[in-house]
Every structure is written in C-alpha cells, then in structure tokens.
Amino acid sequence: MNSDAGCYNKFFSHVYVEKGALEYPDTSAILGRLPYAEVVCIDHYKDVFNRSHQDAIAQKRSPAMILAVNSGELVYRGAPVCQSFGQREFYYTASSMNCSFDCEYCFLKGMYNTSNIVCFVNLEDYEREIKKLSNPYVCVSYDTDLIGLNSLTGQADRWVEFASENPEILIEMRTKAAPAKLTPLPNLIYAFTLSPDEIASRFEKNVPPLRARLKAVENAIRDGCTVRLCFDPMIYVEGWKDIYTGLVDQVADRIELGKVKDISVGTFRISSEYLKKMRKQMPRSEVCWFPFTNAGGYASYPEELDNEMMDHMCSVIGKYVDEGRIFTWR
Amino acid sequence: MLYIFTAIYCEAEPLIKRYDLSPDAGYPFGGFVSSDGRIRLILTGIGKTLASAAVAHSCARYRISSDDILINIGTCGGGTARTGAYLINKVIDGDSGRTFYPDMLYSTPLGESAITTVSVFATPDDTAADELMLWDMEASGFCDAARLFVPPHRIVLIKAVSDNGSDSKKDLDGELLNSAVSRNLDDIAAAIEVFLKIGETAVCGMSDTGDLAEEFKCSETMRSDLEKLIIYCRNSGRDHVEIIDGMRRDGILPAAHRNAGKGALNEFRRRLLQ
Numbered sequence: 001m002n003s004d005a006g007c008y009n010k011f012f013s014h015v016y017v018e019k020g021a022l023e024y025p026d027t028s029a030i031l032g033r034l035p036y037a038e039v040v041c042i043d044h045y046k047d048v049f050n051r052s053h054q055d056a057i058a059q060k061r062s063p064a065m066i067l068a069v070n071s072g073e074l075v076y077r078g079a080p081v082c083q084s085f086g087q088r089e090f091y092y093t094a095s096s097m098n099c100s101f102d103c104e105y106c107f108l109k110g111m112y113n114t115s116n117i118v119c120f121v122n123l124e125d126y127e128r129e130i131k132k133l134s135n136p137y138v139c140v141s142y143d144t145d146l147i148g149l150n151s152l153t154g155q156a157d158r159w160v161e162f163a164s165e166n167p168e169i170l171i172e173m174r175t176k177a178a179p180a181k182l183t184p185l186p187n188l189i190y191a192f193t194l195s196p197d198e199i200a201s202r203f204e205k206n207v208p209p210l211r212a213r214l215k216a217v218e219n220a221i222r223d224g225c226t227v228r229l230c231f232d233p234m235i236y237v238e239g240w241k242d243i244y245t246g247l248v249d250q251v252a253d254r255i256e257l258g259k260v261k262d263i264s265v266g267t268f269r270i271s272s273e274y275l276k277k278m279r280k281q282m283p284r285s286e287v288c289w290f291p292f293t294n295a296g297g298y299a300s301y302p303e304e305l306d307n308e309m310m311d312h313m314c315s316v317i318g319k320y321v322d323e324g325r326i327f328t329w330r
Numbered sequence: 331m332l333y334i335f336t337a338i339y340c341e342a343e344p345l346i347k348r349y350d351l352s353p354d355a356g357y358p359f360g361g362f363v364s365s366d367g368r369i370r371l372i373l374t375g376i377g378k379t380l381a382s383a384a385v386a387h388s389c390a391r392y393r394i395s396s397d398d399i400l401i402n403i404g405t406c407g408g409g410t411a412r413t414g415a416y417l418i419n420k421v422i423d424g425d426s427g428r429t430f431y432p433d434m435l436y437s438t439p440l441g442e443s444a445i446t447t448v449s450v451f452a453t454p455d456d457t458a459a460d461e462l463m464l465w466d467m468e469a470s471g472f473c474d475a476a477r478l479f480v481p482p483h484r485i486v487l488i489k490a491v492s493d494n495g496s497d498s499k500k501d502l503d504g505e506l507l508n509s510a511v512s513r514n515l516d517d518i519a520a521a522i523e524v525f526l527k528i529g530e531t532a533v534c535g536m537s538d539t540g541d542l543a544e545e546f547k548c549s550e551t552m553r554s555d556l557e558k559l560i561i562y563c564r565n566s567g568r569d570h571v572e573i574i575d576g577m578r579r580d581g582i583l584p585a586a587h588r589n590a591g592k593g594a595l596n597e598f599r600r601r602l603l604q
Contacts, residue, residue, distance in 0.1 A: 007524045009437045014419070016431070038434070038442050040419050048431050055396070055433075055481040062435040236603075238566070286565040291558060291599055305603060 011100065012152065014064040016040045016048045016116075021067045026121035026154070030067060033152055037065075044068075045118050049097075052113070057281050059115035060102045060205075065152070070095075070120040074129045075138070089136045093129075095120050095155055096144040101176055102205035105235060105287040108143060110274020117144070119153045127162050130169060137170045147175035147182075147190075163188040174230065176204070178212035184224035189261060191228040192217050196247040199235050203287055210247075214254045221259045229255075231317070232266035232329070234309050235287055236301055241312055248316045257320045265313045266329040269300040332525055333394060334371040335384060335402045337468050340504035342371055344512040345403065348519060356391070359384045368526060378423070378447055378471025385475035399484045399525050402472040403518065405492035405510045406445060407452040409461035415514035416464060417521065418487035420444035423470035430473040433483035436528065438521035445469050445489060451502065457495035464489055488521060490514045542574065545584040546598075547591035559598060573601045 015037045021027050022041075031039065042048055045068035078090035097118040098108055109115075120126075130138055140146060140159050150156035156173060160183045163171045167187050174191040182190055194217075195203075197210050208216075220227050229251065234244060251257070268287065270278075278288045292299035300306055314326055336342040342362070345351070349369050351362035361372040370392065374384035381402070388394065406416075417440040421430040424446045434442070445464040448456075452465030469487050476485045492510035496502050511518070539560060543553045563570035577583045577597060585591035 004528050007436050007527050009435060013437075014434045038419060040431070040444070042420075042431070043429065047429055051431065051477075051482055053396075053477065053481045055483055058435060058481070058483050059433060064434070238568075283561070284565055286562070286567075289558065289562040289565050291555075291562055291602070302599075302603075 009062040011063055012037055012065045013062060014038045014040060016042045016045070016064060016066045018042055018045055018066075018068040020069045021121050024067075024069070024121040026119075026123065027067050030065070030119065030121075030153055034065070042066075049112070049114055049116060049118055054114045055281075056109060056113065056115045063098075063100060064116045066116055066118045067121055068118055069122045070125070074126045075133070078139070089134060090139075091130075091133065091136050092139040092142045093126055094143040095123055095126050095140065095159075096146060096149060096153060098143070099145045100148055101145060101207045103176075103207065104203040104205075104282065104285055105233060105268055105270075107270050107274055109281065110270060110277045111143070117149070119149070119155065123155065123158050123162075130162075131166065133169075135168065137172070139172045139174065141172075141174045141191075145175050145177060146173055147179050148177035150177075150179070160185065160188065172228070176207045176213065178208035178216040180216070180219065182216075182220045182223065182225050184220075184226070186226065189226045189228050190220055191230050191264070192220075193230040193232065194247065194251060195231075195235075196243045198239075198243045199237065202237075203235060210250070214251065217255055221256065226261050227259070228261050228264065230264045230266075231313055232264050233268035234266065234313060235268055236290060236305065236309065237286070240309065244309075244313055245316050248313070248320070252320045260321070260325075262325045262327055263317055263321055264327045264329075265310060265317065267301055267306050267309050269298055269329070272297055272299045275299045331367070331394075331398050332369045332522065333388060333392070333398060333400050334369065334522075335374050335381065335388075335400065335468075335472060336371065337374050337376050337381070337404050338504075338507070339373060340508040341404050341511050342373060343508055344515050345371060345518075348515060359387055361388075369522075374468065374472075377449070377467050378469075378474075381468035381471035382475040385472055386478070389475070389479040394479055396480050396484060398480060399486060399528065400472075400476045400480055401486040401488060401522070401525065402469060402476075403488045403511070404466060404468060404490075405507045406464045406466040406489040407457050407493050407495045408443075408464045408491040409457045410494050411461055412443070412464065412491045414441065415488055415490040415517050416441055416443040416445075418443060418445045418464070418469060418489060421469045421473050421487065422446045423474075424448040424465075428470070430470065430477065431482065432473070432485040432487065433481070435483045436486075436524050438524050439517055440488065440521050443489075445487070447471065452495045453497055454495040464491065465495065486521075486525060488518055490518070545574075546594055547585045547588045548595075549588065552591060552595055555595060556598075559595075559602060563602065568602060570602075573598060576601065 045066045075091050075093045146156040163185050170187050172189040176193045272294050293302045346362050349364050354361050354363040359372050363370045372388050374381045419442045443464050447470035490510040492507050539556050582594050585594045
C-alpha cells in the first residue's frame with residue numbers, strides 16, 4: 001500500500017449537481033445513498049467533467065459523481081469497432097459516462113479527460129428517444145458499467161424496467177461486475193466480460209475477480225437470464241496462449257455453455273488518439289506501450305499476432321460451442 | 331513541493347513561524363522558504379490580478395511542474411454563522427461569473443465551502459445575503475493562473491473567516507487578519523501535512539536510446555519507434571539488452587545503412603514478441 005493511501009477521500013465523497021438536475025427524483029435518490037457526500041452545485045456538468053489538465057489517473061483514487069441532465073444527443077449508431085452481433089439496427093446510449101472500475105486498457109481513459117463519473121438523471125428522455133426507433137438493438141452500458149454502479153445510481157434497474165415494458169426493444173447491458181441477482185427478460189442480454197486471473201490481477205483494479213464473475217454468470221443462467229460472454233478485449237502478455245486457454249477451460253468447467261446465448265471474442269484495439277492520451281497518462285503501462293500497428297485511425301496488435309490470438313481463442317471456444325454462436329469484431 | 335500563496339504578511343506570519351520559514355528575497359514577489367526546501371511561501375499582494383501575476387511569475391521562476399501543489403491560504407469574509415478555516419471546493423469570480431472547481435481528492439480535517447472573489451471588500455449586506463458563501467479578493471485570480479500550470483487536484487485553497495464583511499477598509503486591520511489565521515493554524519497545518527504526504531508522481535520520460543539509435547541508423551521516426559519499443563520492454567519486464575546483444579551476435583547490428591536499420595528494427599520487434 002502506498003504511504004499516501006490514507007490521504008485520499010473515499011469514492012464519491014463529492015457529488016456535483018447541475019442546478020437543472022436538482023429537482024429530479026433520481027438526484028434525490030442518489031444523494032440519499034451518499035449521505036456523507038459534499039454536494040457542490042454547478043451550472044453545467046461540462047464545467048467539471050471537461051476541465052483541462054485533469055489527471056484521470058490521480059482521480060481514480062477518489063472519483064467524484066456528477067449528476068446532470070443530458071440535453072444533447074441521447075442515442076447513437078453503433079461504432080464500427082463494436083460488435084453488432086448480426087443485429088441490423090444497432091445503437092448505443094450512455095445514460096452514465098465513465099466507470100468506477102480501473103482497467104488499465106480501458107478506452108474510457110482515452111475518451112474522457114477525467115475519471116469522474118456523470119450520471120444523467122433524465123432517463124425518461126432516453127427512453128422516449130429509444131421508443132422512436134424501429135426494431136432497435138441498444139447497448140446501454142458501453143461507456144460505463146451500469147451494473148457496477150447500480151447500487152448507487154439505480155440505472156441498471158431502470159433499464160431492466162424499461163426492457164420489461166418494451167418487449168420489442170432488445171437491450172444489452174455489459175458488465176465486469178458480479179451481481180448476486182439479475183432479472184430475466186427475453187429482450188435483455190446480460191453481457192459478462194471475463195478475463196483470466198493473470199490479466200485481471202495485473203490490469204483490472206477494483207474489478208471483482210474471475211471466480212466472482214463466474215458465480216454471477218452461473219446465477220444468471222440458473223435464473224433464466226439471456227447471457228452473453230465476452231472475451232474481449234484479449235490482452236497480449238507473455239504466455240497468452242496458455243492463459244486464455246486456461247480461461248476458456250475454467251469457464252467451460254463452471255458454466256453450461258450450451259445455455260449461453262453467444263460469445264464474443266476480440267483482441268485489444270483502440271483509437272490511435274485515445275492510445276496517445278493513455279500512453280501519456282500511464283508511462284508505466286505494459287498494455288498501452290505495446291508496439292501496435294496503426295491503420296485507419298485505430299491501433300491494434302500486428303496482423304499476424306492478432307489473427308493468431310483470435311483464431312486460437314475461437315478454436316478453443318469452438319471445442320464447447322457451435323461456431324455460429326461465436327462472434328468476432330472483424 | 332508546496333507553494334503557498336498569501337496576499338499579505340500579516341496573513342502569512344503564523345505560517346512563517348509555524349514552519350520556520352526563512353526570507354527568500356525576490357522581486358516583484360518576495361517570499362520565504364523552509365530549510366528542507368519542501369515549502370515555499372510567496373506574498374502576492376491584495377487582489378486577484380496580483381494573485382494571478384504572482385502565481386504565473388512563481389511557476390516560471392521556480393519551474394513549477396504538475397507534481398507540485400499550489401495552495402492559496404488567506405482570510406475571507408462570511409456570514410455570521412461561518413467561523414473557522416475552510417477548504418474551498420468552488421470558486422466564483424464575482425465580476426465575470428466564471429467558476430473554477432479544484433479537485434477534492436485529499437482528505438483533510440477542514441470543512442468545505444464555495445467562495446466568491448470580489449474586487450472590493452464584501453459588505454455585511456453581501457455576507458448576510460448568502461450565509462453559505464465566503465468572500466475574498468484573490469481566489470479566482472489564483473485559480474486562473476494556477477490552472478495553466480498544474481492539474482486541478484494540485485490546486486488548493488484554504489480560507490479562514492476573519493469577519494462578516496466590512497463597510498470600511500479600516501475595520502480590517504492586520505491584527506484581525508493575523509488572528510484569523512492563527513486561530514485556525516492547527517487545522518490548516520493538519521491539511522498542509524496531508525499535502526506534504528502526497529507522493530510525487532514519478533515522471534517517466536522517454537527512454538534515452540543514445541548510441542543504440544546510431545546502431546540502427548535511425549531516422550527521427552525510427553528513433554521514436556525504437557524509444558517506444560524500449561519503453562515497452564521496460565514496462566513488460568523484458569530485457570532489451572539481451573535481445574540487442576543477440577542481434578549483434580547474429581550480425582544484424584550495427585546496421586550498415588538506413589534500410590538495413592529498418593530491417594533491424596522490425597527484427598527487434600519480432601524477437602521482442604516471440
């Protein structure tokens with residue numbers, strides 16, 4: 001433990017609340033869950049979230065919560081590096097921005113200037129926008145981990161409620177958390193990201209260990225939830241082949257893979273701009289300083305290695321699951 | 331290192347005594363420094379323009395980096411219910427309406443408050459109008475300059491309430507301001523202790539490739555690639571010297587010319603990922 005460990009405030013010791021968000025019921029509910037937090041009133045969330053020269057790595061030690069009303073764009077078309085899983089109308093939305101977990105490789109570190117978390121309290125506006133879309137498949141937990149933050153924000157519960165009231169809308173909620181109980185719905189996919197212990201212990205701070213995530217997957221399947229497993233991003237380290245083979249075998253040992261909806265596989269890839277920022281922030285990072293190949297504005301592992309990693313993973317998973325249920329991002 | 335900025339000597343005196351700071355002549359902003367060099371105190375003069383100028387001048391003069399902490403310590407006015415010293419979590423410039431938010435990462439014994447910086451003394455009417463607000467004359471100027479040099483978690487403001495506003499400058503004499511800081515000195519010192527404990531981030535610059543770049547016959551782009559590969563070696567715990575020695579033994583290095591150097595760089599990458 002660092003000698004300065006006791007010098008930091010606890011997570012969410014400070015909550016910044018937009019004046020316009022003060023009257024929203026979600027604001028009261030969240031503040032009620034943080035009775036000891038210092039509340040600072042702000043005009044606009046960007047006054048805090050977008051400040052220049054922020055040190056996102058230092059902020060990870062004591063992130064603040066920002067409660068705001070999103071009056072901008074609420075739903076986006078899926079990005080090319082994200083998997084659509086064969087769904088035609090692929091969208092994503094961000095009712096929260098940023099994550100309380102601290103994964104060294106996370107693209108959010110390159111995307112945002114801060115580790116503070118924004119929670120938009122006007123969820124009903126998001127819901128209204130999504131209802132206007134035709135036959136949408138909406139990922140609601142890309143730029144955050146809603147399930148990981150649910151005990152504080154309650155937003156994962158709100159999306160479950162929305163999915164339950166709108167069976168024609170397919171929702172995906174991605175997480176690295178290990179929730180004890182999830183609500184099963186046919187139009188709600190719980191996507192669990194799984195990493196080998198060797199990767200999680202080195203590069204995923206504050207994230208539940210693999211055994212806890214596997215327990216959560218087990219429970220979700222037992223309760224009848226639609227479950228997706230994501231081996232994405234695969235991270236290159238020495239001995240990766242054995243490490244990832246071990247992961248799949250461990251998962252297959254615990255989880256009845258026949259009951260999993262599908263499996264996604266992807267190697268680490270990131271916008272070159274984000275990577276540049278992350279390298280500056282994390283000069284000691286092994287993941288970020290890998291000698292990537294840059295093409296089309298994205299950094300990825302050299303083609304030969306990338307193919308080898310993907311092919312190996314798909315082949316190991318293929319021992320347990322039909323090829324048709326394995327999705328890759330390419 | 332901690333850089334403490336106070337407006338006038340009577341506010342600084344309790345800190346100078348507490349930390350046994352010695353005079354350190356400077357023009358136009360004089361100051362004091364501790365014997366171990368960990369604390370430097372700078373007198374800014376009254377008002378936000380001078381506060382801004384003193385911060386900018388000091389940052390340039392002392393080559394302040396993002397690992398240093400800049401603290402504005404001073405006195406302020408507040409409503410009748412406000413006493414003690416406060417850590418400031420929001421600064422409002424009373425003239426422009428602009429706001430600044432220091433990051434509040436560190437745990438100190440001080441309570442927190444917002445503050446409004448004004449160009450003339452806050453009156454009793456001002457302080458009575460908003461009981462939760464504090465009023466000073468330097469904070470926004472301090473922040474305006476400090477934010478250009480250090481990240482928001484390295485910007486700290488501590489303000490001790492000296493009065494409930496004043497209609498006349500005469501009411502705010504040096505003794506009053508001095509005693510506001512002195513009364514709260516233990517709390518202020520406890521906060522300073524926290525900031526002194528914050529470990530300085532080790533800055534890892536680019537690796538010095540030196541003669542190695544010569545061996546690869548590097549262009550500027552190749553040199554940058556080589557540096558990144560060596561950083562990756564360091565970060566992933568691989569020994570680049572061993573790989574390079576192997577390449578020397580195999581006659582790949584030193585490269586005869588630029589093209590051979592490009593090939594050698596690719597070979598270095600390949601061996602690294604084997």
